[in-house]
Every structure is written in structure tokens, then in C-alpha cells.
């Protein structure tokens with residue numbers, strides 16, 4: 001029982017040990033203590049999705065989890081998704097489709113889009129729209145984002161067919 | 165905003181957790197998935213002296229089909245329930261409702277126990293528990309006890325679970341051959357809390373029998389209207405105008421989104437649509 005805690009976790013493949021105030025949330029820890037400012041902070045109550053990161057492979061809200069709850073987990077941020085190449089196809093199609101303007105929502109959009117694609121989501125625009133309904137974008141009007149995600153799924157299917 | 169200052173403990177047994185809650189004398193609050201509690205902390209609506217993290221309690225884990233039905237450990241996350249093999253066959257109502265609860269990223273951490281403990285009047289799970297006649301298992305300083313869903317939801321965020329008790333598991337009774345289920349909710353945007361919704365179980369469809377209808381997003385809590393169920397039992401569910409008059413028993417609440425009158429109308433619409441889908 002304490003107001004600070006020692007935590008050890010893997011962030012983007014790197015082992016990190018830190019002492020954190022227990023009230024500190026995960027996304028603030030990532031941004032301010034670890035220096036990974038790719039994840040953004042908008043609403044701090046779970047509705048905008050800008051803070052979405054992966055914890056043990058699941059997309060979660062970084063603002064709705066305490067850093068101390070991430071003790072022993074593996075966290076992947078937008079920086080990690082990019083470094084490992086997992087988001088490469090999405091980054092290309094987001095650029096091609098102009099699926100970002102200010103870019104504030106983009107890290108969360110990429111994490112959410114990836115969880116849809118990795119789960120085998122279909123190239124169905126209505127389903128994609130439903131999936132990203134938890135991520136706000138105040139610039140693009142979503143159309144281009146939905147199309148960018150859809151493009152990647154279609155592309156993957158074509159590549160798989162060609163490979164088969 | 166940022167969460168206020170608090171102490172934090174992660175006990176490794178139920179007994180230890182209950183002792184911490186008892187010692188906290190109301191100042192200690194359980195933390196499950198945090199998907200409702202963290203927003204309340206960040207807004208400083210909730211200012212506990214201590215959070216008791218339930219993630220290390222083996223007693224609150226487990227998800228299994230037993231002869232009595234599906235036993236859901238309180239710390240089971242929505243996403244784990246969604247992934248349970250054959251869920252659509254074992255508990256079709258739950259399978260139908262889960263995609264409507266918040267968004268993937270919330271369901272990846274939010275727990276069934278947390279939703280039932282919070283008892284948000286607009287949440288889906290409480291109404292489902294009412295429709296299925298679920299049993300909620302609690303443990304506390306006076307020992308374990310089971311509470312039927314019908315006796316559990318008492319008022320606005322008020323339940324039969326005392327501040328020094330914990331939900332350990334929830335039992336969804338096994339469905340019987342011939343059981344039918346209906347679910348419908350009206351929302352402004354996919355994943356939002358419902359403006360009105362219903363979860364229905366019936367032991368037959370021609371005619372309807374043994375109906376249990378859980379309404380959510382209508383009043384201070386999830387609730388059933390037995391007079392309405394009685395009026396529909398024995399009918400084919402197509403002419404429901406008379407039964408709908410019993411909706412007046414509900415003390416519909418208005419909020420910043422919609423008035424109580426609109427909500428009353430929506431409750432009828434949700435019921436009609438759910439029945440129609442069930443019967444076709």
C-alpha cells in the first residue's frame with residue numbers, strides 16, 4: 001500500500017523499470033516519463049481514442065489505465081508499431097488517401113485500425129466505421145480514414161491471392 | 165483532468181482484498197478494469213483514499229459452462245466473454261448484446277463484474293441479467309451470499325452489494341430448448357450508452373411464455389415491468405398496444421440528450437423492434 005510503485009514492463013520491446021506515482025495514468029507515463037509522445041491525450045475519459053495503445057496485444061485506452069496496472073505487461077505505442085513495420089501499409093494508405101490533416105487522432109486511429117485488420121476484419125466500410133466509432137477525428141470527416149483502412153485490407157487480400 | 169491522489173494496493177487473495185475494504189471503512193474502492201472508475205477519478209467525481217486492485221485475485225477469475233449455466237468470474241473482461249467458444253449457442257442474448265457495449269478498446273479491459281457492480285442505468289449487462297434470471301455471488305465480512313438479479317438492482321447506481329463486499333461471480337442459468345431471445349437498443353452512435361433498450365427472454369414464441377424483459381437506459385436502473393410481461397404472455401406478440409400501456413409504470417428520466425417523454429416512446433420502439441426480430 002503506497003502512493004508510489006516500482007514497475008517493470010516492456011515498452012516497444014525494451015525493458016523499462018520506473019518508480020511512478022500510483023495516480024499516474026499509462027499515457028502520461030509514456031509521454032512524460034518515457035518520452036514517447038506519439039500517443040496523444042484528448043479527453044481523458046475514454047471517448048476520443050487518441051491515447052489508444054496496445055497492452056499485451058490488445059488495443060486499450062492509455063488514459064483509462066494506471067501506469068502501475070501496466071506492471072509486467074508489454075506495451076506497444078505508435079512508435080513501436082512504426083519501428084516494427086506493422087503499421088507500414090496503413091501509414092502508406094493514410095498518406096495516399098489524405099486520411100489525416102492535423103494528425104492528432106492518427107496514432108489512435110492506427111492502433112484501432114490495426115486491431116481491426118489483425119482480427120481479420122472485412123473490407124466492409126460500414127463495419128470499419130463501426131469499429132472506429134470509438135475514435136474521434138475532428139478534421140477529415142472519417143471518409144478518407146475508412147477508405148485508407150479498406151484499401152489495406154483489399155491490398156492484403158490481393159497479395160495473399162497472388163502468393164497462394 | 166488528472167486523477168486525485170490515492171493509495172493503491174494489489175492484494176493476491178480475496179480474503180486480503182476484503183480485509184483492505186473493511187479497514188478502509190468506505191474510503192477504499194475496488195478497481196477492476198477501470199473503464200468507468202478511471203473516468204470518474206480523472207473527473208474527480210470519485211475521490212477514494214485507496215484503490216484495491218482486483219486483478220491479482222484468483223477467486224474472481226474463471227469462465228466456464230457448468231451444469232447450472234455459464235459461471236462468469238467477476239474479473240472476466242468483455243473481450244474474454246466474446247471469445248468464449250460457442251457463446252452464440254450457449255448464451256445467444258449475451259452474444260447479441262456484447263458488440264453494442266462501448267468499443268473494442270473498452271471491452272478489452274472492462275469487466276462483467278465491474279459493470280454489474282456499477283449498475284449504470286443505461287448499461288446493457290444489468291438488463292441482460294434480469295432477462296436471464298441470473299444470480300450474483302457476493303463475498304464480504306459476513307461470508308458469501310447469492311442474490312437474484314431481481315433483488316440486486318435497487319436504484320441509481322445502487323445495488324445489493326455493500327461497500328465492504330465484492331462480486332465474485334455471476335451465473336447465467338443454462339438456456340432451455342425452445343428459449344428465444346431478443347435485443348434492441350437505440351443509440352446516437354454505435355457503442356454509446358443506450359437512450360433506451362430491451363433484453364428479452366421467452367420460453368416460447370408461438371405463443372410467448374415465461375417472458376422476462378429487462379429494460380435499460382429508461383429510468384434510475386435496469387428493471388422489469390411484470391404487468392407488461394403478463395400482458396404479452398400467451399399472445400403471439402404482434403398486437404402489443406395494450407401491453408405497451410404498462411410502460412407508464414416506469415419512472416422515465418430525461419437528460420441532456422432526450423426528454424423523459426421521448427425516452428418513453430423509444431422504450432416502446434425498442435420493445436417492438438426486438439419482438440419483431442424475435443418473431444421472424
Ligand SMILES: Cc1cc2nc3c(=O)[nH]c(=O)nc-3n(C[C@H](O)[C@H](O)[C@H](O)COP(=O)(O)OP(=O)(O)OC[C@H]3O[C@@H](n4cnc5c(N)ncnc54)[C@H](O)[C@@H]3O)c2cc1C
Nearest residue numbers: 046194196197198199200201266274275278281287331356
Ligand atoms: C467511452 C466509453 C463508452 C462506454 N460505453 C458503454 C456502453 O455502451 N455500455 C456499457 O454497459 N458500458 C459502457 N462503458 C462502461 C464500461 O462497460 C465499464 O467497463 C464497466 O461499466 C465497468 O467495468 P470495469 O471493469 O471497467 O469496472 P471499474 O471501472 O474498475 O469499476 C466500476 C465500479 O465497480 C466497482 N467494482 C468493480 N469490480 C467490482 C467487484 N468485483 N465487486 C464489487 N465492486 C466492484 C468499482 O469499485 C467501481 O465503483 C463505457 C465506457 C467508456 C469509457
Ligand code: FES
Nearest residue numbers: 042043044049063
Ligand atoms: S484521451 Fe484517452 S480516450 Fe481520449
Ligand code: FES
Nearest residue numbers: 101105137138139
Ligand atoms: S486529423 Fe485532425 S483530428 Fe483527425
